[in-house]
Amino acid sequence: MQNLYAVIMAGGSGTRFWPASRVGRPKQLLALAGASGEPLIAATVRRILPLCPKERIYIVTAEHLLAATREAAPSVPAANFLSEPSPRNTAPCVGWAANVIRSRDPDAILMVLPSDHHITDEPSFVKTAARAAQFASESDMLVTVGIEPTRPETGYGYIETGDAVADGVLRVARFVEKPDQEQAAAYLSTGRHLWNSGMFFFRAAAIADAIRRHLPELAAGLERIERTGELSAVFRTLPAISIDQGIMEQADRIAVVPGSFGWNDVGSWQAAWELLPKDAMGNVLPAGSIVVEGGGNLVCDLTTGGRRRVAALVGVSDLVVVETDDALLIIPRERAQDVRKAIELLRDRGDDETL
Amino acid sequence: MQNLYAVIMAGGSGTRFWPASRVGRPKQLLALAGASGEPLIAATVRRILPLCPKERIYIVTAEHLLAATREAAPSVPAANFLSEPSPRNTAPCVGWAANVIRSRDPDAILMVLPSDHHITDEPSFVKTAARAAQFASESDMLVTVGIEPTRPETGYGYIETGDAVADGVLRVARFVEKPDQEQAAAYLSTGRHLWNSGMFFFRAAAIADAIRRHLPELAAGLERIERTGELSAVFRTLPAISIDQGIMEQADRIAVVPGSFGWNDVGSWQAAWELLPKDAMGNVLPAGSIVVEGGGNLVCDLTTGGRRRVAALVGVSDLVVVETDDALLIIPRERAQDVRKAIELLRDRGDDETL
Numbered sequence: 001m002q003n004l005y006a007v008i009m010a011g012g013s014g015t016r017f018w019p020a021s022r023v024g025r026p027k028q029l030l031a032l033a034g035a036s037g038e039p040l041i042a043a044t045v046r047r048i049l050p051l052c053p054k055e056r057i058y059i060v061t062a063e064h065l066l067a068a069t070r071e072a073a074p075s076v077p078a079a080n081f082l083s084e085p086s087p088r089n090t091a092p093c094v095g096w097a098a099n100v101i102r103s104r105d106p107d108a109i110l111m112v113l114p115s116d117h118h119i120t121d122e123p124s125f126v127k128t129a130a131r132a133a134q135f136a137s138e139s140d141m142l143v144t145v146g147i148e149p150t151r152p153e154t155g156y157g158y159i160e161t162g163d164a165v166a167d168g169v170l171r172v173a174r175f176v177e178k179p180d181q182e183q184a185a186a187y188l189s190t191g192r193h194l195w196n197s198g199m200f201f202f203r204a205a206a207i208a209d210a211i212r213r214h215l216p217e218l219a220a221g222l223e224r225i226e227r228t229g230e231l232s233a234v235f236r237t238l239p240a241i242s243i244d245q246g247i248m249e250q251a252d253r254i255a256v257v258p259g260s261f262g263w264n265d266v267g268s269w270q271a272a273w274e275l276l277p278k279d280a281m282g283n284v285l286p287a288g289s290i291v292v293e294g295g296g297n298l299v300c301d302l303t304t305g306g307r308r309r310v311a312a313l314v315g316v317s318d319l320v321v322v323e324t325d326d327a328l329l330i331i332p333r334e335r336a337q338d339v340r341k342a343i344e345l346l347r348d349r350g351d352d353e354t355l
Numbered sequence: 356m357q358n359l360y361a362v363i364m365a366g367g368s369g370t371r372f373w374p375a376s377r378v379g380r381p382k383q384l385l386a387l388a389g390a391s392g393e394p395l396i397a398a399t400v401r402r403i404l405p406l407c408p409k410e411r412i413y414i415v416t417a418e419h420l421l422a423a424t425r426e427a428a429p430s431v432p433a434a435n436f437l438s439e440p441s442p443r444n445t446a447p448c449v450g451w452a453a454n455v456i457r458s459r460d461p462d463a464i465l466m467v468l469p470s471d472h473h474i475t476d477e478p479s480f481v482k483t484a485a486r487a488a489q490f491a492s493e494s495d496m497l498v499t500v501g502i503e504p505t506r507p508e509t510g511y512g513y514i515e516t517g518d519a520v521a522d523g524v525l526r527v528a529r530f531v532e533k534p535d536q537e538q539a540a541a542y543l544s545t546g547r548h549l550w551n552s553g554m555f556f557f558r559a560a561a562i563a564d565a566i567r568r569h570l571p572e573l574a575a576g577l578e579r580i581e582r583t584g585e586l587s588a589v590f591r592t593l594p595a596i597s598i599d600q601g602i603m604e605q606a607d608r609i610a611v612v613p614g615s616f617g618w619n620d621v622g623s624w625q626a627a628w629e630l631l632p633k634d635a636m637g638n639v640l641p642a643g644s645i646v647v648e649g650g651g652n653l654v655c656d657l658t659t660g661g662r663r664r665v666a667a668l669v670g671v672s673d674l675v676v677v678e679t680d681d682a683l684l685i686i687p688r689e690r691a692q693d694v695r696k697a698i699e700l701l702r703d704r705g706d707d708e709t710l
Contacts, residue, residue, distance in 0.1 A: 018667075019665075019667070290697050290700045290701065292693060292696040292697055292700065293693075293696075309680075309681055309682060309683060310374075310681065310682045310683070310701070310706070310709050311682075311683045311685075312374070312682065312683065312684045312685070312686075312697040312700075312701075313685050313686075314684070314685070314686040314687075314690060314693050314694065314696060314697050315686055315687050315690040315693060316674070316685050316686065316687060319671070319685070321683075321685065323678075323683065325664075326664055326665065327664060327665045327666075327667065328664060328665070328666045328667065328676075328678065328683075329667045329669070330666075330667070330668050330669070330671050330674070330676065330685065331667075331668075331669040331670055331671065332669075332670050332671060335669060335670040338647060338648075338669050338670060339669065341647040341648075341669060342645050342647055342667040342669050345645045345647065345667075346645065346665070346667075351665070354665050
């Protein structure tokens with residue numbers, strides 16, 4: 001598809017992987033999945049190359065992350081990095097990128113992707129994304145990809161599907177919030193619920209229309225940026241709202257392409273442990289580590305300086321241990337979400353250096 | 356007492372405090388008790404000064420530890436450090452020191468002390484040691500100090516006492532090995548059992564006599580060292596046996612002075628945790644650490660280089676965490692003895708650098 005463009009959203013400042021992730025080194029820049037040592041954003045770029053050459057891949061990131069993001073995704077042309085002057089959530093990000101790309105190609109089809117997810121079955125992902133892009137190009141609908149659930153997951157938002165609108169494409173009945181355990185089990189059994197992947201496909205003109213209709217203030221701001229070139233001054237006045245809440249949940253002509261390709265949003269150290277290659281006892285360890293009677297541990301050594309460190313775990317199991325030059329985190333894997341509580345304490349005491 | 360000399364045994368290569376203790380930095384050189392930052396050996400020297408001026412304090416250590424030991428106990432004259440050419444356990448150590456001191460003062464009384472124990476009530480210790488030294492000077496008996504037990508401890512050897520031989524001095528009926536839980540409880544209830552502190556008091560001539568009688572091979576070797584000055588060549592041929600097994604448990608005229616002065620042999624990270632000042636949740640932490648819902652942890656940061664490290668513990672309790680530049684240990688406090696299992700694995704793979 002000659003007019004398919006990718007917009008990779010890479011402005012996130014995820015704190016769930018502290019102390020590996022930092023304000024200046026968010027999750028998408030880390031190699032949290034697989035043995036390859038490939039940052040998540042590099043994997044995101046690599047796996048869409050069958051759909052979209054690198055010249056048509058755009059990456060939207062924050063100003064303070066620009067240099068590090070370019071380094072993590074060196075194949076993308078430097079001119080295709082869009083640097084947001086201030087964080088305004090995803091609707092301004094997508095709207096701005098759509099305008100930039102539309103000025104290059106008025107018939108552009110956009111494929112909007114998170115930068116920090118993991119996908120196991122890449123050929124299947126490419127097939128699903130191609131179908132979504134194709135349908136977006138043939139219609140004025142906003143299209144998303146929904147993941148066929150494999151477990152009663154309470155950590156994801158869901159999409160309730162309606163009737164088929166084309167081969168392999170369903171209407172979205174509604175978006176539903178993260179469910180409780182009982183609801184999640186019910187969703188799994190209906191066969192009509194999909195996980196919200198946060199991937200979007202639409203014609204650049206179609207999303208511009210939707211923004212004008214549902215977020216007129218954002219449309220006006222984006223138009224002013226285009227007309228005056230005053231990016232910094234205007235961007236920080238744009239309404240800070242997500243594309244999910246501001247557009248997708250408001251619009252009435254939304255379609256979804258179901259897919260099943262080993263998707264994981266890598267939302268916590270627990271998820272990273274699930275994705276990383278483990279030894280026979282379920283441990284993920286740096287070379288040279290020692291475990292005496294313990295399993296299910298994830299040890300992540302990000303210290304620099306080339307000194308060899310031996311991690312010795314004796315009689316401990318199911319722990320996440322992360323070492324950097326200036327911090328050490330120890331947390332049970334099943335409590336991985338509570339990393340935020342440590343971050344809050346650091347914030348409370350104004351410890352900006354370690355955040 | 357003008358002829359009282361101290362012999363501090365500091366050749367130990369304790370591995371129970373790995374990775375803080377190393378082959379080149381054993382336990383006695385570490386500040387494992389109290390808030391003072393004072394190495395255990397420095398505290399040992401300091402607390403005997405009321406009994407014995409520094410000119411009469413001798414420290415026996417290993418050649419490879421000489422420089423570090425002098426640094427840790429700078430008040431002791433450099434000439435009073437005796438450096439063993441090879442490790443031969445405590446009987447050769449004591450016998451050699453006794454000969455060296457006897458050549459300086461034929462009437463010397465020796466107070467032989469481990470270098471790596473902790474004592475809370477130092478005035479009471481001084482009083483007990485003074486009584487033991489006094490009795491040793493007035494008799495030909497070998498005298499030890501026994502600690503009045505406060506709990507059914509299974510980690511110490513015991514002394515079963517016999518009749519009184521002088522005011523505050525009892526005959527030793529026998530030395531008994533580390534008991535099981537049931538025996539330990541029985542020992543506690545008899546009132547006739549004391550903990551073996553590993554401290555000895557005797558006239559230098561009396562221990563020389565005892566060595567001649569019970570360890571004639573050692574006596575011959577020591578005599579040869581004295582006569583020929585060939586320390587290295589002879590020392591490594593001396594029988595490697597402890598003074599407890601080789602002398603105290605063999606001789607029949609052994610006395611014990613009971614004492615009660617908050618003695619602790621600092622035998623494990625668990626013992627160190629007990630001795631160190633704790634926060635309200637029972638945590639021992641470096642400055643700047645964060646704990647979210649966790650108590651009873653000991654975090655020991657021995658990394659160098661001046662970089663500030665934040666240790667963040669979330670939802671973990673009763674762990675020992677020790678960081679050095681080249682190693683990280685995580686072990687439950689109650690399993691602290693199992694550090695040796697990690698050491699064994701390091702030895703098995705020939706990891707001399709980290710031992």
